[in-house]
Amino acid sequence: MSLKEADILQALDAVKLPDGSSLATSGRMSGIAITDGKVICAITIEAKDAGIMEPVRAAAEARIRALPGVKQALVGLTADKAPAGTAPPRPAAAAPRATTRPAALPGVKHIVAVASGKGGVGKSTTSCNLALGFAALGLKVGILDADIYGPSQPRLFGLRGKPRQIGPRMLEPLERYGVKVMSIGFLVDEDAAMIWRGPMVISAITQMLREVAWGELDVLVVDLPPGTGDAQLTMAQQTPLSGAVIVSTPQDLALIDARRGIAMFQKVDVPLFGVIENMSSFCCPNCGHISPIFGHGGARAEAERHNVPFLGEVPLDMNIRATSDEGRPIVATEPDSPHAQIYKGIAATVWAALDTGASVRAAPRIVIE
Ligand code: ADP
Secondary structure (H helix, E strand, O other): OOOOHHHHHHHHOOOEOOOOOEOOOOOOEEEEEEEOOEEEEEEEOOHHHHHHHHHHHHHHHHHHHOOOOOOEEEEEEEOOOOOOOOOOOOOOOOOOOOOOOOOOOOOEEEEEEEEOOOOOOOHHHHHHHHHHHHHHOOOOEEEEEOOOOOOOHHHHOOOOOOOOEEOOOEEOOEEEOOEEEEEHHHOOOOOOOOOOOHHHHHHHHHHHHHOEOOOOEEEEEEEOOOOOOHHHHHHHHHOOOOEEEEEEOOOHHHHHHHHHHHHHHHHOOOOEEEEEEEEEEEEOOOOOOEEOEOEOOHHHHHHHHOOOOEEEEEEEOHHHHHHHHOOOOHHHHOOOOHHHHHHHHHHHHHHHHHHHOOOOOOOOOOOOO
């Protein structure tokens, strides 16, 4: 039997809102997506009702999961109802400042976020190779692909399987090259457009963080969605991060966004391990000539300006791109190559800081508008 939206709504008829009415007919259900027995949808709420609506969300998820033919169910709360038509989502209100640290993830020693001010700078490629760099140090490593708008870790790791469900709620991460991997890309098709709005993104990512059987890990790398909007800020607040790394290309436009990234983590008191300059220069494979296509050294200067460590330069290299696209990341498949050594060096620097707590300090506060 192939599942239809009507089947989902029928199942939700028995789920009651706090006022006793049916969730199915409340007009609150949106974004119902059904692929291969995986159901993802959202309940629209008022932001202030997040607490009282959580049991409704959990009940809805349990009902959907119990339907014949459903393998996985993910129900999020969204407080930002988009208007009909194609109007862009309105910007969400500024995230409230966290007053308490988010709860630690049992068994996971450190969580390191990899962020970028904008897309396309190589954040996912860097996250993948950084995670493999940690693994090369003999550490137990996981990677959470929180880039929900464009999950690329399945492709980068060459993974296509589906996570196995353990018990009523937990998912088992997939594993490749000694790294445990979880991505929304395992649950929905890579090219399925993710049109989720801020609060729903946060809800989905929190679930992927907390309802995955990571086991014992030394480091969990989190590949954040690009940008410095409200969703990213809230994630930085709600994830028990040991610290963050920012990836930027060297040109001025990217650096403006990187600066916003630095400010974002400082705003929520998440320590910054440093900035990585990606696509730093291009070495011609034919003649060996080095061209600074996007300029060179901009990220280092930016890091110094803000008193944040500079972690290293990764060149623009055909082999990095090719191995990434083929699901054979360079640190795993060409571990002795010069580029793999760069990623491994960065991983060693970050681990030294994590292990000794040396840079787990709040960077000096700056205000950038
Ligand atoms: P983001 O996560 O920031 O959107 P990706 O990691 O997906 O960026 O990288 C975007 C594209 O750039 C991909 O095709 C990737 O293979 C390529 N890329 C990333 N870093 C490098 C690099 N250092 N050299 C060559 N290509 C790179």
